[in-house]
Amino acid sequence: MNQAWLKPPIFIASLLPLAWYLWGLQADALGANPIEAVTRGLGTWGLNFLLITLTVTPLRKYSGWAWLARLRRMLGLFAFFYVCLHLTTYLWLDQFFDWTAIVKDIWKRPFITVGMTAFALLLPLALTSNNAAIRKLGGRRWQALHRSVYVIAMLAVLHYSWMVKADLAKPLLYAGLLAVLLGLRIGWRVRERNRQRNAIPPAKTRHTIPIGVRR
Amino acid sequence: MRIRHPAAIAASEITPRALFDRRREFLRASAGLALSTLVPQAEARLGPGKPSIYSTSEAPTPLKHVAGYNNFYEFGTDKEDPAQYAHALHTRPWTVSIEGLVQKPKTLGIEELLRLAPLEERIYRLRCVEGWSMVIPWLGFPLATVLKQVEPLGNAKYVELVTAAQEDTMPGVKRHVLDWPYTEGLRLDEAMHPLTLIAVGLYGDVLPNQNGAPLRLVVPWKYGFKSGKSIVKIRFTESEPRTAWMKAAPREYGFYSNVNPEVDHPRWSQATERRIGEFFKRRTLPFNGYGEQVAQLYAGMDLRKQF
Ligand code: HEM
Numbered sequence: 001m002n003q004a005w006l007k008p009p010i011f012i013a014s015l016l017p018l019a020w021y022l023w024g025l026q027a028d029a030l031g032a033n034p035i036e037a038v039t040r041g042l043g044t045w046g047l048n049f050l051l052i053t054l055t056v057t058p059l060r061k062y063s064g065w066a067w068l069a070r071l072r073r074m075l076g077l078f079a080f081f082y083v084c085l086h087l088t089t090y091l092w093l094d095q096f097f098d099w100t101a102i103v104k105d106i107w108k109r110p111f112i113t114v115g116m117t118a119f120a121l122l123l124p125l126a127l128t129s130n131n132a133a134i135r136k137l138g139g140r141r142w143q144a145l146h147r148s149v150y151v152i153a154m155l156a157v158l159h160y161s162w163m164v165k166a167d168l169a170k171p172l173l174y175a176g177l178l179a180v181l182l183g184l185r186i187g188w189r190v191r192e193r194n195r196q197r198n199a200i201p202p203a204k205t206r207h208t209i210p211i212g213v214r215r
Numbered sequence: 216m217r218i219r220h221p222a223a224i225a226a227s228e229i230t231p232r233a234l235f236d237r238r239r240e241f242l243r244a245s246a247g248l249a250l251s252t253l254v255p256q257a258e259a260r261l262g263p264g265k266p267s268i269y270s271t272s273e274a275p276t277p278l279k280h281v282a283g284y285n286n287f288y289e290f291g292t293d294k295e296d297p298a299q300y301a302h303a304l305h306t307r308p309w310t311v312s313i314e315g316l317v318q319k320p321k322t323l324g325i326e327e328l329l330r331l332a333p334l335e336e337r338i339y340r341l342r343c344v345e346g347w348s349m350v351i352p353w354l355g356f357p358l359a360t361v362l363k364q365v366e367p368l369g370n371a372k373y374v375e376l377v378t379a380a381q382e383d384t385m386p387g388v389k390r391h392v393l394d395w396p397y398t399e400g401l402r403l404d405e406a407m408h409p410l411t412l413i414a415v416g417l418y419g420d421v422l423p424n425q426n427g428a429p430l431r432l433v434v435p436w437k438y439g440f441k442s443g444k445s446i447v448k449i450r451f452t453e454s455e456p457r458t459a460w461m462k463a464a465p466r467e468y469g470f471y472s473n474v475n476p477e478v479d480h481p482r483w484s485q486a487t488e489r490r491i492g493e494f495f496k497r498r499t500l501p502f503n504g505y506g507e508q509v510a511q512l513y514a515g516m517d518l519r520k521q522f
Contacts, residue, residue: 032284167292167392
Protein backbone atom coordinates (compact mmCIF):
# COMPACT_ATOMS: atom_id res chain seq x y z
CA MET A 1 0.00 0.00 0.00
CA ASN A 2 1.38 3.39 -0.90
CA GLN A 3 0.25 6.27 1.29
CA ALA A 4 2.79 8.72 -0.08
CA TRP A 5 -0.02 11.04 -1.13
CA LEU A 6 -0.74 11.72 2.56
CA LYS A 7 2.46 13.62 3.06
CA PRO A 8 1.55 16.91 1.30
CA PRO A 9 -1.81 17.34 3.11
CA ILE A 10 -0.15 16.63 6.47
CA PHE A 11 2.57 19.13 5.57
CA ILE A 12 -0.09 21.74 4.85
CA ALA A 13 -2.02 20.87 8.03
CA SER A 14 1.16 21.30 10.05
CA LEU A 15 1.38 24.88 8.84
CA LEU A 16 -2.15 25.69 10.01
CA PRO A 17 -1.14 26.76 13.56
CA LEU A 18 1.30 29.25 12.07
CA ALA A 19 -1.36 30.44 9.62
CA TRP A 20 -3.78 30.92 12.52
CA TYR A 21 -1.37 33.13 14.45
CA LEU A 22 -0.45 35.16 11.39
CA TRP A 23 -4.09 35.67 10.54
CA GLY A 24 -4.92 36.45 14.17
CA LEU A 25 -2.21 39.11 14.33
CA GLN A 26 -3.44 41.02 11.31
CA ALA A 27 -7.13 40.53 12.21
CA ASP A 28 -6.51 41.56 15.83
CA ALA A 29 -8.16 38.31 16.95
CA LEU A 30 -5.60 37.23 19.55
CA GLY A 31 -6.98 39.17 22.50
CA ALA A 32 -5.49 41.95 24.57
CA ASN A 33 -1.93 40.67 24.53
CA PRO A 34 -1.30 39.28 21.05
CA ILE A 35 2.47 39.07 21.44
CA GLU A 36 2.13 36.86 24.49
CA ALA A 37 -0.49 34.77 22.68
CA VAL A 38 1.89 34.22 19.74
CA THR A 39 4.95 33.46 21.91
CA ARG A 40 3.01 30.95 23.96
CA GLY A 41 1.13 29.50 21.02
CA LEU A 42 4.30 28.80 19.07
CA GLY A 43 5.92 27.21 22.14
CA THR A 44 2.85 25.08 22.68
CA TRP A 45 2.96 23.89 19.05
CA GLY A 46 6.66 23.13 19.35
CA LEU A 47 5.80 20.86 22.27
CA ASN A 48 2.76 19.44 20.50
CA PHE A 49 4.88 18.43 17.50
CA LEU A 50 7.50 16.87 19.76
CA LEU A 51 4.81 14.67 21.29
CA ILE A 52 3.17 13.97 17.92
CA THR A 53 6.55 12.85 16.59
CA LEU A 54 6.98 10.55 19.57
CA THR A 55 3.54 9.07 18.87
CA VAL A 56 4.46 7.94 15.36
CA THR A 57 6.34 4.79 16.32
CA PRO A 58 3.80 3.44 18.85
CA LEU A 59 1.00 4.17 16.41
CA ARG A 60 2.88 2.37 13.66
CA LYS A 61 3.54 -0.65 15.87
CA TYR A 62 -0.01 -1.02 17.10
CA SER A 63 -1.77 -0.20 13.83
CA GLY A 64 0.64 -1.95 11.51
CA TRP A 65 0.67 1.10 9.22
CA ALA A 66 4.29 0.98 8.13
CA TRP A 67 3.92 4.12 6.02
CA LEU A 68 3.61 6.24 9.18
CA ALA A 69 7.37 5.91 9.63
CA ARG A 70 7.86 8.16 6.66
CA LEU A 71 6.08 11.03 8.37
CA ARG A 72 8.31 11.00 11.41
CA ARG A 73 11.13 13.13 10.04
CA MET A 74 8.76 15.75 8.69
CA LEU A 75 6.87 16.00 11.99
CA GLY A 76 10.09 16.23 13.97
CA LEU A 77 11.29 19.03 11.75
CA PHE A 78 8.01 20.83 12.32
CA ALA A 79 8.69 20.63 16.07
CA PHE A 80 12.03 22.30 15.38
CA PHE A 81 10.36 24.83 13.08
CA TYR A 82 7.86 25.94 15.75
CA VAL A 83 10.51 26.02 18.49
CA CYS A 84 12.67 28.25 16.25
CA LEU A 85 9.74 30.61 15.74
CA HIS A 86 9.04 30.53 19.50
CA LEU A 87 12.67 31.40 20.24
CA THR A 88 12.53 34.16 17.62
CA THR A 89 9.48 35.78 19.22
CA TYR A 90 11.30 35.68 22.54
CA LEU A 91 14.50 37.23 21.16
CA TRP A 92 12.64 39.81 19.15
CA LEU A 93 9.27 40.70 20.70
CA ASP A 94 10.17 39.97 24.32
CA GLN A 95 13.78 41.16 24.49
CA PHE A 96 14.13 43.26 21.31
CA PHE A 97 17.56 41.71 20.66
CA ASP A 98 19.05 43.20 23.80
CA TRP A 99 21.82 40.60 23.95
CA THR A 100 23.12 41.48 27.43
CA ALA A 101 19.60 41.13 28.82
CA ILE A 102 19.12 37.87 26.91
CA VAL A 103 22.33 36.31 28.20
CA LYS A 104 21.43 37.39 31.73
CA ASP A 105 17.95 35.99 31.33
CA ILE A 106 19.19 32.62 30.08
CA TRP A 107 21.64 32.48 32.95
CA LYS A 108 19.30 33.66 35.71
CA ARG A 109 15.89 32.21 34.94
CA PRO A 110 15.66 28.48 35.32
CA PHE A 111 12.73 28.16 32.94
CA ILE A 112 14.63 30.01 30.20
CA THR A 113 17.82 28.03 30.94
CA VAL A 114 15.88 24.81 30.53
CA GLY A 115 14.17 26.03 27.34
CA MET A 116 17.50 27.05 25.87
CA THR A 117 19.04 23.69 26.77
CA ALA A 118 16.16 21.94 25.03
CA PHE A 119 16.74 24.11 21.97
CA ALA A 120 20.49 23.48 21.98
CA LEU A 121 19.85 19.73 22.10
CA LEU A 122 17.23 19.93 19.37
CA LEU A 123 19.57 21.70 16.97
CA PRO A 124 21.85 18.70 16.18
CA LEU A 125 18.79 16.50 15.70
CA ALA A 126 17.36 18.89 13.14
CA LEU A 127 20.72 19.17 11.37
CA THR A 128 21.04 15.39 11.10
CA SER A 129 17.48 14.75 9.96
CA ASN A 130 18.49 13.94 6.40
CA ASN A 131 19.67 10.83 4.56
CA ALA A 132 23.19 12.12 4.04
CA ALA A 133 23.68 12.57 7.80
CA ILE A 134 22.32 9.11 8.53
CA ARG A 135 24.73 7.59 6.02
CA LYS A 136 27.61 9.55 7.41
CA LEU A 137 26.91 8.77 11.06
CA GLY A 138 25.81 5.20 10.53
CA GLY A 139 22.43 3.95 11.72
CA ARG A 140 23.55 3.07 15.22
CA ARG A 141 25.22 6.33 16.08
CA TRP A 142 22.43 8.27 14.45
CA GLN A 143 19.91 6.43 16.59
CA ALA A 144 21.88 6.99 19.77
CA LEU A 145 22.03 10.71 19.00
CA HIS A 146 18.34 10.94 18.28
CA ARG A 147 17.41 9.26 21.54
CA SER A 148 18.09 12.65 23.14
CA VAL A 149 14.62 13.62 21.91
CA TYR A 150 13.25 12.03 25.11
CA VAL A 151 15.40 14.33 27.23
CA ILE A 152 14.39 17.28 25.07
CA ALA A 153 10.70 16.53 25.57
CA MET A 154 11.20 16.22 29.33
CA LEU A 155 13.08 19.54 29.42
CA ALA A 156 10.30 21.16 27.39
CA VAL A 157 7.65 20.00 29.87
CA LEU A 158 9.81 21.20 32.75
CA HIS A 159 10.24 24.55 30.96
CA TYR A 160 6.47 24.82 30.71
CA SER A 161 5.77 23.89 34.32
CA TRP A 162 8.37 26.35 35.63
CA MET A 163 6.87 29.32 33.82
CA VAL A 164 3.37 28.68 35.14
CA LYS A 165 2.27 30.81 38.10
CA ALA A 166 -0.01 28.42 39.99
CA ASP A 167 -2.15 26.27 37.73
CA LEU A 168 -0.11 23.21 36.78
CA ALA A 169 -2.98 21.40 35.04
CA LYS A 170 -1.73 21.83 31.46
CA PRO A 171 1.95 21.10 32.08
CA LEU A 172 0.87 18.04 34.06
CA LEU A 173 -1.28 16.89 31.16
CA TYR A 174 1.76 17.10 28.87
CA ALA A 175 3.87 15.33 31.50
CA GLY A 176 1.28 12.55 31.62
CA LEU A 177 1.20 12.12 27.84
CA LEU A 178 4.98 12.09 27.73
CA ALA A 179 5.10 9.54 30.55
CA VAL A 180 2.82 7.24 28.54
CA LEU A 181 4.95 7.62 25.40
CA LEU A 182 8.15 6.95 27.34
CA GLY A 183 6.54 4.15 29.32
CA LEU A 184 5.66 2.33 26.11
CA ARG A 185 9.29 2.41 25.03
CA ILE A 186 10.54 1.18 28.37
CA GLY A 187 7.99 -1.61 28.16
CA TRP A 188 9.24 -2.62 24.71
CA ARG A 189 12.82 -2.63 25.89
CA VAL A 190 12.11 -4.76 28.91
CA ARG A 191 10.14 -7.22 26.83
CA GLU A 192 12.84 -7.34 24.18
CA ARG A 193 15.49 -7.96 26.81
CA ASN A 194 13.47 -10.74 28.40
CA ARG A 195 12.88 -12.35 25.04
CA GLN A 196 16.60 -12.38 24.31
CA ARG A 197 17.42 -13.57 27.77
CA ASN A 198 15.00 -16.45 27.45
CA ALA A 199 16.55 -17.34 24.12
CA ILE A 200 19.90 -17.84 25.85
CA PRO A 201 20.46 -21.47 26.95
CA PRO A 202 20.66 -22.75 30.54
CA ALA A 203 20.63 -20.52 33.60
CA LYS A 204 24.09 -21.67 34.67
CA THR A 205 25.89 -19.66 32.03
CA ARG A 206 23.69 -16.61 32.27
CA HIS A 207 25.73 -14.65 34.78
CA THR A 208 28.88 -14.95 32.76
CA ILE A 209 27.49 -13.23 29.73
CA PRO A 210 28.68 -9.63 29.54
CA ILE A 211 25.90 -7.06 29.55
CA GLY A 212 26.71 -5.74 26.09
CA VAL A 213 26.23 -9.11 24.42
CA ARG A 214 22.69 -9.47 25.61
CA ARG A 215 21.42 -6.71 23.40
CA MET B 216 -43.41 41.35 27.93
CA ARG B 217 -45.02 42.67 31.12
CA ILE B 218 -42.82 43.59 33.99
CA ARG B 219 -44.61 43.59 37.28
CA HIS B 220 -42.17 45.23 39.65
CA PRO B 221 -40.04 47.45 37.52
CA ALA B 222 -38.74 49.41 40.46
CA ALA B 223 -37.31 46.37 42.22
CA ILE B 224 -35.32 45.05 39.29
CA ALA B 225 -32.15 46.58 37.92
CA ALA B 226 -32.13 47.28 34.21
CA SER B 227 -29.17 44.97 33.83
CA GLU B 228 -31.27 42.07 35.06
CA ILE B 229 -34.22 42.40 32.70
CA THR B 230 -32.47 43.46 29.53
CA PRO B 231 -31.00 40.57 27.59
CA ARG B 232 -27.28 40.59 28.09
CA ALA B 233 -26.33 41.20 24.46
CA LEU B 234 -28.76 44.08 24.13
CA PHE B 235 -27.59 45.49 27.43
CA ASP B 236 -23.98 45.33 26.32
CA ARG B 237 -24.77 46.99 23.05
CA ARG B 238 -26.62 49.78 24.76
CA ARG B 239 -23.72 50.29 27.12
CA GLU B 240 -21.37 50.39 24.20
CA PHE B 241 -23.57 52.96 22.54
CA LEU B 242 -23.67 55.06 25.67
CA ARG B 243 -19.97 54.82 25.98
CA ALA B 244 -19.40 55.71 22.37
CA SER B 245 -21.57 58.75 22.72
CA ALA B 246 -20.24 59.78 26.10
CA GLY B 247 -17.59 62.03 24.64
CA LEU B 248 -20.03 63.77 22.35
CA ALA B 249 -22.54 66.46 23.16
CA LEU B 250 -25.04 63.86 22.04
CA SER B 251 -24.73 62.11 25.37
CA THR B 252 -26.83 64.77 27.05
CA LEU B 253 -29.72 63.78 24.78
CA VAL B 254 -29.54 60.12 25.71
CA PRO B 255 -31.39 59.26 28.89
CA GLN B 256 -28.90 57.98 31.44
CA ALA B 257 -29.13 54.24 31.85
CA GLU B 258 -29.68 52.99 35.38
CA ALA B 259 -26.45 51.03 35.18
CA ARG B 260 -24.41 54.13 34.60
CA LEU B 261 -22.69 55.36 37.75
CA GLY B 262 -20.35 57.93 36.38
CA PRO B 263 -18.80 60.11 35.35
CA GLY B 264 -17.55 60.75 38.90
CA LYS B 265 -15.58 63.64 40.30
CA PRO B 266 -12.24 64.17 38.58
CA SER B 267 -9.26 63.48 40.84
CA ILE B 268 -5.81 64.98 41.20
CA TYR B 269 -4.49 61.43 41.41
CA SER B 270 -5.55 60.58 37.85
CA THR B 271 -2.91 60.05 35.20
CA SER B 272 -3.26 61.72 31.83
CA GLU B 273 -2.05 58.59 30.03
CA ALA B 274 -4.40 57.06 27.49
CA PRO B 275 -6.78 54.56 29.09
CA THR B 276 -6.67 50.96 27.88
CA PRO B 277 -9.72 50.15 25.71
CA LEU B 278 -12.63 48.71 27.68
CA LYS B 279 -12.67 45.48 25.67
CA HIS B 280 -9.19 44.71 26.99
CA VAL B 281 -9.85 45.92 30.54
CA ALA B 282 -12.90 43.67 30.68
CA GLY B 283 -11.57 40.88 28.45
CA TYR B 284 -8.09 40.10 29.80
CA ASN B 285 -8.32 39.34 33.50
CA ASN B 286 -6.74 37.33 36.24
CA PHE B 287 -9.62 36.20 38.42
CA TYR B 288 -8.72 32.61 39.20
CA GLU B 289 -12.08 31.89 40.82
CA PHE B 290 -13.44 31.82 37.27
CA GLY B 291 -10.51 29.91 35.76
CA THR B 292 -6.84 30.53 35.16
CA ASP B 293 -6.97 31.59 31.51
CA LYS B 294 -7.16 35.31 30.88
CA GLU B 295 -10.39 34.90 28.93
CA ASP B 296 -12.14 32.72 31.53
CA PRO B 297 -13.43 35.55 33.76
CA ALA B 298 -15.09 37.36 30.85
CA GLN B 299 -16.66 34.08 29.81
CA TYR B 300 -17.97 32.88 33.17
CA ALA B 301 -18.33 35.85 35.52
CA HIS B 302 -21.79 36.84 34.26
CA ALA B 303 -23.14 34.18 36.66
CA LEU B 304 -21.73 35.87 39.78
CA HIS B 305 -24.43 36.87 42.27
CA THR B 306 -23.75 40.51 43.05
CA ARG B 307 -27.07 41.22 44.86
CA PRO B 308 -27.71 41.03 47.71
CA TRP B 309 -24.14 41.84 48.74
CA THR B 310 -22.80 42.73 52.13
CA VAL B 311 -19.34 43.51 53.43
CA SER B 312 -18.67 42.69 57.03
CA ILE B 313 -16.09 44.86 58.75
CA GLU B 314 -14.77 43.24 61.88
CA GLY B 315 -11.76 42.30 63.98
CA LEU B 316 -9.98 44.86 66.14
CA VAL B 317 -12.57 47.62 65.87
CA GLN B 318 -14.79 49.59 68.22
CA LYS B 319 -17.95 49.11 66.15
CA PRO B 320 -18.02 46.08 63.87
CA LYS B 321 -20.52 46.53 61.05
CA THR B 322 -22.06 44.76 58.14
CA LEU B 323 -22.77 47.14 55.30
CA GLY B 324 -24.96 46.41 52.29
CA ILE B 325 -23.69 47.41 48.89
CA GLU B 326 -26.37 50.12 48.68
CA GLU B 327 -25.11 51.70 51.91
CA LEU B 328 -21.53 51.46 50.74
CA LEU B 329 -22.41 53.25 47.52
CA ARG B 330 -23.82 56.12 49.55
CA LEU B 331 -20.80 56.51 51.83
CA ALA B 332 -18.98 58.98 49.65
CA PRO B 333 -19.30 60.74 46.31
CA LEU B 334 -17.80 58.67 43.50
CA GLU B 335 -14.53 59.85 42.05
CA GLU B 336 -12.98 58.92 38.76
CA ARG B 337 -9.42 57.73 39.32
CA ILE B 338 -7.41 56.95 36.22
CA TYR B 339 -4.68 54.65 37.50
CA ARG B 340 -1.92 52.56 36.03
CA LEU B 341 -2.23 48.87 36.85
CA ARG B 342 0.89 46.72 36.75
CA CYS B 343 0.44 42.95 36.84
CA VAL B 344 3.16 40.80 38.40
CA GLU B 345 3.24 38.90 35.09
CA GLY B 346 4.80 41.86 33.30
CA TRP B 347 1.92 43.61 31.56
CA SER B 348 0.12 46.83 32.43
CA MET B 349 -3.01 48.84 31.69
CA VAL B 350 -4.43 52.28 32.41
CA ILE B 351 -7.92 52.04 33.92
CA PRO B 352 -10.46 54.78 34.70
CA TRP B 353 -11.93 53.47 37.96
CA LEU B 354 -14.94 54.85 39.77
CA GLY B 355 -14.85 54.65 43.52
CA PHE B 356 -13.93 56.20 46.83
CA PRO B 357 -10.99 55.89 49.21
CA LEU B 358 -10.88 52.71 51.30
CA ALA B 359 -10.23 55.03 54.26
CA THR B 360 -13.86 56.19 54.07
CA VAL B 361 -15.01 52.65 54.78
CA LEU B 362 -12.41 51.95 57.45
CA LYS B 363 -13.32 55.06 59.43
CA GLN B 364 -16.89 53.74 59.81
CA VAL B 365 -15.85 51.18 62.40
CA GLU B 366 -13.32 53.02 64.60
CA PRO B 367 -10.24 50.78 64.57
CA LEU B 368 -8.69 49.94 67.95
CA GLY B 369 -5.22 51.09 68.89
CA ASN B 370 -3.65 47.67 68.42
CA ALA B 371 -5.03 47.21 64.88
CA LYS B 372 -2.00 47.26 62.57
CA TYR B 373 -3.23 45.53 59.43
CA VAL B 374 -6.37 44.89 57.45
CA GLU B 375 -7.13 41.57 55.83
CA LEU B 376 -9.48 41.46 52.86
CA VAL B 377 -11.51 38.37 52.21
CA THR B 378 -13.14 37.94 48.81
CA ALA B 379 -16.09 35.94 47.54
CA ALA B 380 -15.90 32.20 46.91
CA GLN B 381 -19.30 31.31 45.42
CA GLU B 382 -19.16 27.61 44.69
CA ASP B 383 -22.23 27.74 42.45
CA THR B 384 -21.01 30.55 40.20
CA MET B 385 -17.23 30.27 40.31
CA PRO B 386 -15.98 27.17 38.49
CA GLY B 387 -12.40 27.85 39.59
CA VAL B 388 -12.97 27.40 43.31
CA LYS B 389 -13.63 23.68 42.81
CA ARG B 390 -9.95 23.32 41.95
CA HIS B 391 -7.27 23.90 44.55
CA VAL B 392 -5.14 26.25 42.53
CA LEU B 393 -5.13 28.66 45.48
CA ASP B 394 -6.44 28.43 49.02
CA TRP B 395 -10.00 29.80 48.72
CA PRO B 396 -11.38 32.23 49.62
CA TYR B 397 -8.74 34.49 48.10
CA THR B 398 -7.41 36.85 50.73
CA GLU B 399 -5.18 39.88 50.61
CA GLY B 400 -3.88 42.33 53.15
CA LEU B 401 -2.46 45.80 53.71
CA ARG B 402 -0.68 47.54 56.53
CA LEU B 403 -3.06 50.03 58.13
CA ASP B 404 -1.20 53.09 56.83
CA GLU B 405 -1.28 51.63 53.31
CA ALA B 406 -4.97 50.93 53.66
CA MET B 407 -5.66 54.50 54.86
CA HIS B 408 -3.55 56.08 52.11
CA PRO B 409 -5.61 58.38 49.87
CA LEU B 410 -4.51 56.51 46.73
CA THR B 411 -6.01 53.26 48.03
CA LEU B 412 -9.40 52.93 46.41
CA ILE B 413 -12.54 50.90 46.69
CA ALA B 414 -13.72 50.70 43.08
CA VAL B 415 -17.34 50.08 42.21
CA GLY B 416 -17.14 50.98 38.55
CA LEU B 417 -14.93 51.67 35.57
CA TYR B 418 -15.38 53.67 32.41
CA GLY B 419 -18.32 55.41 34.05
CA ASP B 420 -20.33 52.21 34.49
CA VAL B 421 -20.80 49.61 37.19
CA LEU B 422 -17.87 47.22 37.44
CA PRO B 423 -18.10 44.34 35.00
CA ASN B 424 -18.29 41.17 37.10
CA GLN B 425 -14.96 39.94 35.74
CA ASN B 426 -13.30 43.06 37.13
CA GLY B 427 -14.47 42.32 40.66
CA ALA B 428 -18.09 43.44 40.99
CA PRO B 429 -19.70 44.75 43.02
CA LEU B 430 -16.69 46.23 44.79
CA ARG B 431 -12.96 45.66 44.79
CA LEU B 432 -9.74 47.09 46.07
CA VAL B 433 -7.36 49.09 43.88
CA VAL B 434 -3.83 49.74 45.18
CA PRO B 435 -2.06 51.24 42.19
CA TRP B 436 1.54 51.09 43.48
CA LYS B 437 1.39 47.35 44.13
CA TYR B 438 1.19 44.40 41.75
CA GLY B 439 -2.34 43.76 40.55
CA PHE B 440 -2.96 40.67 42.66
CA LYS B 441 -2.92 42.83 45.83
CA SER B 442 -6.11 44.49 44.59
CA GLY B 443 -8.64 41.85 45.68
CA LYS B 444 -11.89 41.52 43.77
CA SER B 445 -15.48 41.04 44.96
CA ILE B 446 -14.76 41.79 48.61
CA VAL B 447 -16.99 40.34 51.33
CA LYS B 448 -15.02 40.95 54.51
CA ILE B 449 -12.53 43.42 55.92
CA ARG B 450 -10.84 42.33 59.12
CA PHE B 451 -8.54 44.43 61.32
CA THR B 452 -5.67 42.44 62.80
CA GLU B 453 -2.63 42.98 64.94
CA SER B 454 -0.28 40.66 63.05
CA GLU B 455 0.50 40.56 59.37
CA PRO B 456 -2.14 38.47 57.58
CA ARG B 457 -0.94 35.67 55.30
CA THR B 458 -2.29 36.25 51.83
CA ALA B 459 -3.43 33.64 49.30
CA TRP B 460 -0.31 34.08 47.15
CA MET B 461 2.02 34.01 50.14
CA LYS B 462 0.51 30.66 51.06
CA ALA B 463 0.81 29.37 47.49
CA ALA B 464 4.44 30.42 46.94
CA PRO B 465 6.06 32.21 49.92
CA ARG B 466 9.39 32.53 48.13
CA GLU B 467 7.83 34.32 45.18
CA TYR B 468 5.21 36.59 46.71
CA GLY B 469 5.80 38.79 49.71
CA PHE B 470 3.28 40.69 51.81
CA TYR B 471 4.18 44.10 50.39
CA SER B 472 4.49 43.29 46.67
CA ASN B 473 5.21 46.89 45.76
CA VAL B 474 5.95 47.34 42.08
CA ASN B 475 9.74 47.36 41.98
CA PRO B 476 11.86 47.04 38.83
CA GLU B 477 14.91 46.27 41.00
CA VAL B 478 13.45 43.20 42.64
CA ASP B 479 12.76 40.46 40.11
CA HIS B 480 10.22 37.76 40.54
CA PRO B 481 12.35 34.66 41.16
CA ARG B 482 11.34 33.33 37.77
CA TRP B 483 11.17 36.40 35.58
CA SER B 484 12.38 39.98 35.35
CA GLN B 485 10.29 42.90 36.59
CA ALA B 486 12.45 45.55 34.93
CA THR B 487 10.09 46.07 31.99
CA GLU B 488 6.43 45.68 31.18
CA ARG B 489 4.23 45.51 28.13
CA ARG B 490 1.47 48.09 28.23
CA ILE B 491 -1.55 46.37 26.69
CA GLY B 492 -1.97 47.73 23.17
CA GLU B 493 1.68 48.70 22.75
CA PHE B 494 4.33 46.90 20.74
CA PHE B 495 7.50 47.88 22.58
CA LYS B 496 7.99 47.21 26.26
CA ARG B 497 8.41 50.08 28.72
CA ARG B 498 10.62 50.39 31.73
CA THR B 499 8.76 49.62 34.93
CA LEU B 500 8.74 52.50 37.43
CA PRO B 501 9.38 52.11 41.17
CA PHE B 502 6.03 51.98 42.97
CA ASN B 503 4.47 51.93 39.50
CA GLY B 504 5.18 55.66 39.22
CA TYR B 505 3.47 56.55 42.53
CA GLY B 506 6.70 56.88 44.50
CA GLU B 507 6.16 60.55 45.24
CA GLN B 508 2.95 59.70 47.08
CA VAL B 509 3.90 56.44 48.79
CA ALA B 510 7.67 56.00 49.06
CA GLN B 511 7.70 57.53 52.55
CA LEU B 512 5.50 54.69 53.81
CA TYR B 513 8.51 52.43 53.43
CA ALA B 514 11.26 54.70 54.73
CA GLY B 515 13.98 52.67 56.41
CA MET B 516 12.75 49.33 55.08
CA ASP B 517 14.90 47.06 52.94
CA LEU B 518 12.54 46.50 50.04
CA ARG B 519 14.64 43.65 48.71
CA LYS B 520 13.97 41.67 51.85
CA GLN B 521 10.45 42.96 52.44
CA PHE B 522 9.26 42.46 48.88
C1 HEM C 1 12.24 22.60 22.90
C2 HEM C 1 12.14 23.87 23.09
C3 HEM C 1 10.96 24.62 23.65
C4 HEM C 1 9.67 24.22 23.80
C5 HEM C 1 9.01 22.91 23.37
C6 HEM C 1 8.98 25.30 24.45
C7 HEM C 1 7.64 25.28 24.80
C8 HEM C 1 7.01 26.25 25.54
C9 HEM C 1 5.69 26.15 26.08
C10 HEM C 1 4.76 24.96 25.89
C11 HEM C 1 5.41 27.30 26.74
C12 HEM C 1 4.14 27.65 27.50
C13 HEM C 1 3.06 28.08 26.59
C14 HEM C 1 1.79 28.42 27.31
O1 HEM C 1 1.83 28.99 28.41
O2 HEM C 1 0.73 28.13 26.75
C15 HEM C 1 6.57 28.13 26.64
C16 HEM C 1 6.67 29.40 27.18
C17 HEM C 1 7.78 30.20 27.04
N1 HEM C 1 8.96 29.86 26.43
FE1 HEM C 1 9.40 28.11 25.54
N2 HEM C 1 9.84 26.33 24.66
C18 HEM C 1 11.07 25.95 24.19
C19 HEM C 1 12.22 26.69 24.18
C20 HEM C 1 12.30 27.99 24.59
C21 HEM C 1 13.46 28.83 24.47
C22 HEM C 1 14.77 28.40 23.86
C23 HEM C 1 13.13 30.05 24.99
C24 HEM C 1 13.97 31.29 25.13
C25 HEM C 1 15.23 31.34 25.28
C26 HEM C 1 11.76 29.98 25.44
C27 HEM C 1 11.08 31.02 26.02
C28 HEM C 1 9.80 30.95 26.50
C29 HEM C 1 9.13 32.03 27.17
C30 HEM C 1 9.72 33.41 27.47
C31 HEM C 1 7.86 31.56 27.52
C32 HEM C 1 6.79 32.32 28.28
C33 HEM C 1 6.02 33.17 27.36
C34 HEM C 1 5.16 34.15 28.10
O3 HEM C 1 4.99 34.07 29.31
O4 HEM C 1 4.63 35.02 27.41
N3 HEM C 1 11.29 28.72 25.18
N4 HEM C 1 7.53 27.48 25.90
